[in-house]
Amino acid sequence: MAFSIGELSRRAGVKVPTIRYYEAAGLMPPAPRSDGGQRRYGRADAERLTFIRHARELGFEPEAIRELLDLTAHPEQSCATIDAIAARHLREVERRIASLGRLRDELARMIGECGHGRIGDCRVVETLADHAHCAGEHP
Amino acid sequence: MAFSIGELSRRAGVKVPTIRYYEAAGLMPPAPRSDGGQRRYGRADAERLTFIRHARELGFEPEAIRELLDLTAHPEQSCATIDAIAARHLREVERRIASLGRLRDELARMIGECGHGRIGDCRVVETLADHAHCAGEHP
């Protein structure tokens, strides 16, 4: 039920030094220690760390991840607070899904044309380059 | 038709020093210079840079972005090469869309429960923490 940092590393797919870094950075809680001073972890830590890894791979910044983790950690805070934070992240997530959807379609089209012996022209750049209007981001 | 780095910065939503950094890093081609040595850009540069920004926001590493840009830049390379690279990115993009979809559903559920006066428990962590099986990533 209690396992080492190496085991946690294997379960979550996050390198050992990175786990220690996340603890120092406040993304992971300070782990309880064995008599000899080594960190001990449980299932919840593996889940939390796996979430952090996925969120990082998806391009979320540590600050955003912290907020998402807080949603889980403090369900007692007001509905309005949760709603505002969740809604903001929801909009962001939907933007990303839309962008990735366009990229997926373009990649699929290229592969399809390849199969028919044509070297189709590639519009990967145009695919994500347009839609500059989805911005409203840089003040 | 030819504009400055500041103008490019505004069009693409990327800071001026970052543009110079991308040039040094090889993500942007070396820009032609004015008589006085200032960089001059065209429409294609703005598109490319906007693509880079979007791809970075979506969590793609510079190396992956370089590959995607190369797909566009060298349509003359063999079908097999293009197919392999595009297929790999397609799988990755689909994984991300699936992950984001789960996160979106969970955020939407929380907001929905908020609206009905309940402070629903938050499962955002579980949402992305499971599915460790989609790994095959860390050797």
Next chain:
DNA sequence: TCTACGATCTCTAGCGACTAGAGGTTCAAG
């Protein structure tokens, strides 16, 4: 044409998020 001043130039240094290594301690299988 001259001038002023904002934009651009290069260069160096700093920061956030890791990552790698040195040197020493702990744990657990034998």
Next chain:
DNA sequence: CTTGAACCTCTAGTCGCTAGAGATCGTAGA
């Protein structure tokens, strides 16, 4: 017990930017 892999802390390095410093360019207005 012993011993070697795994852990500890600490420092230093890398990558992707970001923020000055000090000098030069370019253009609008007198």
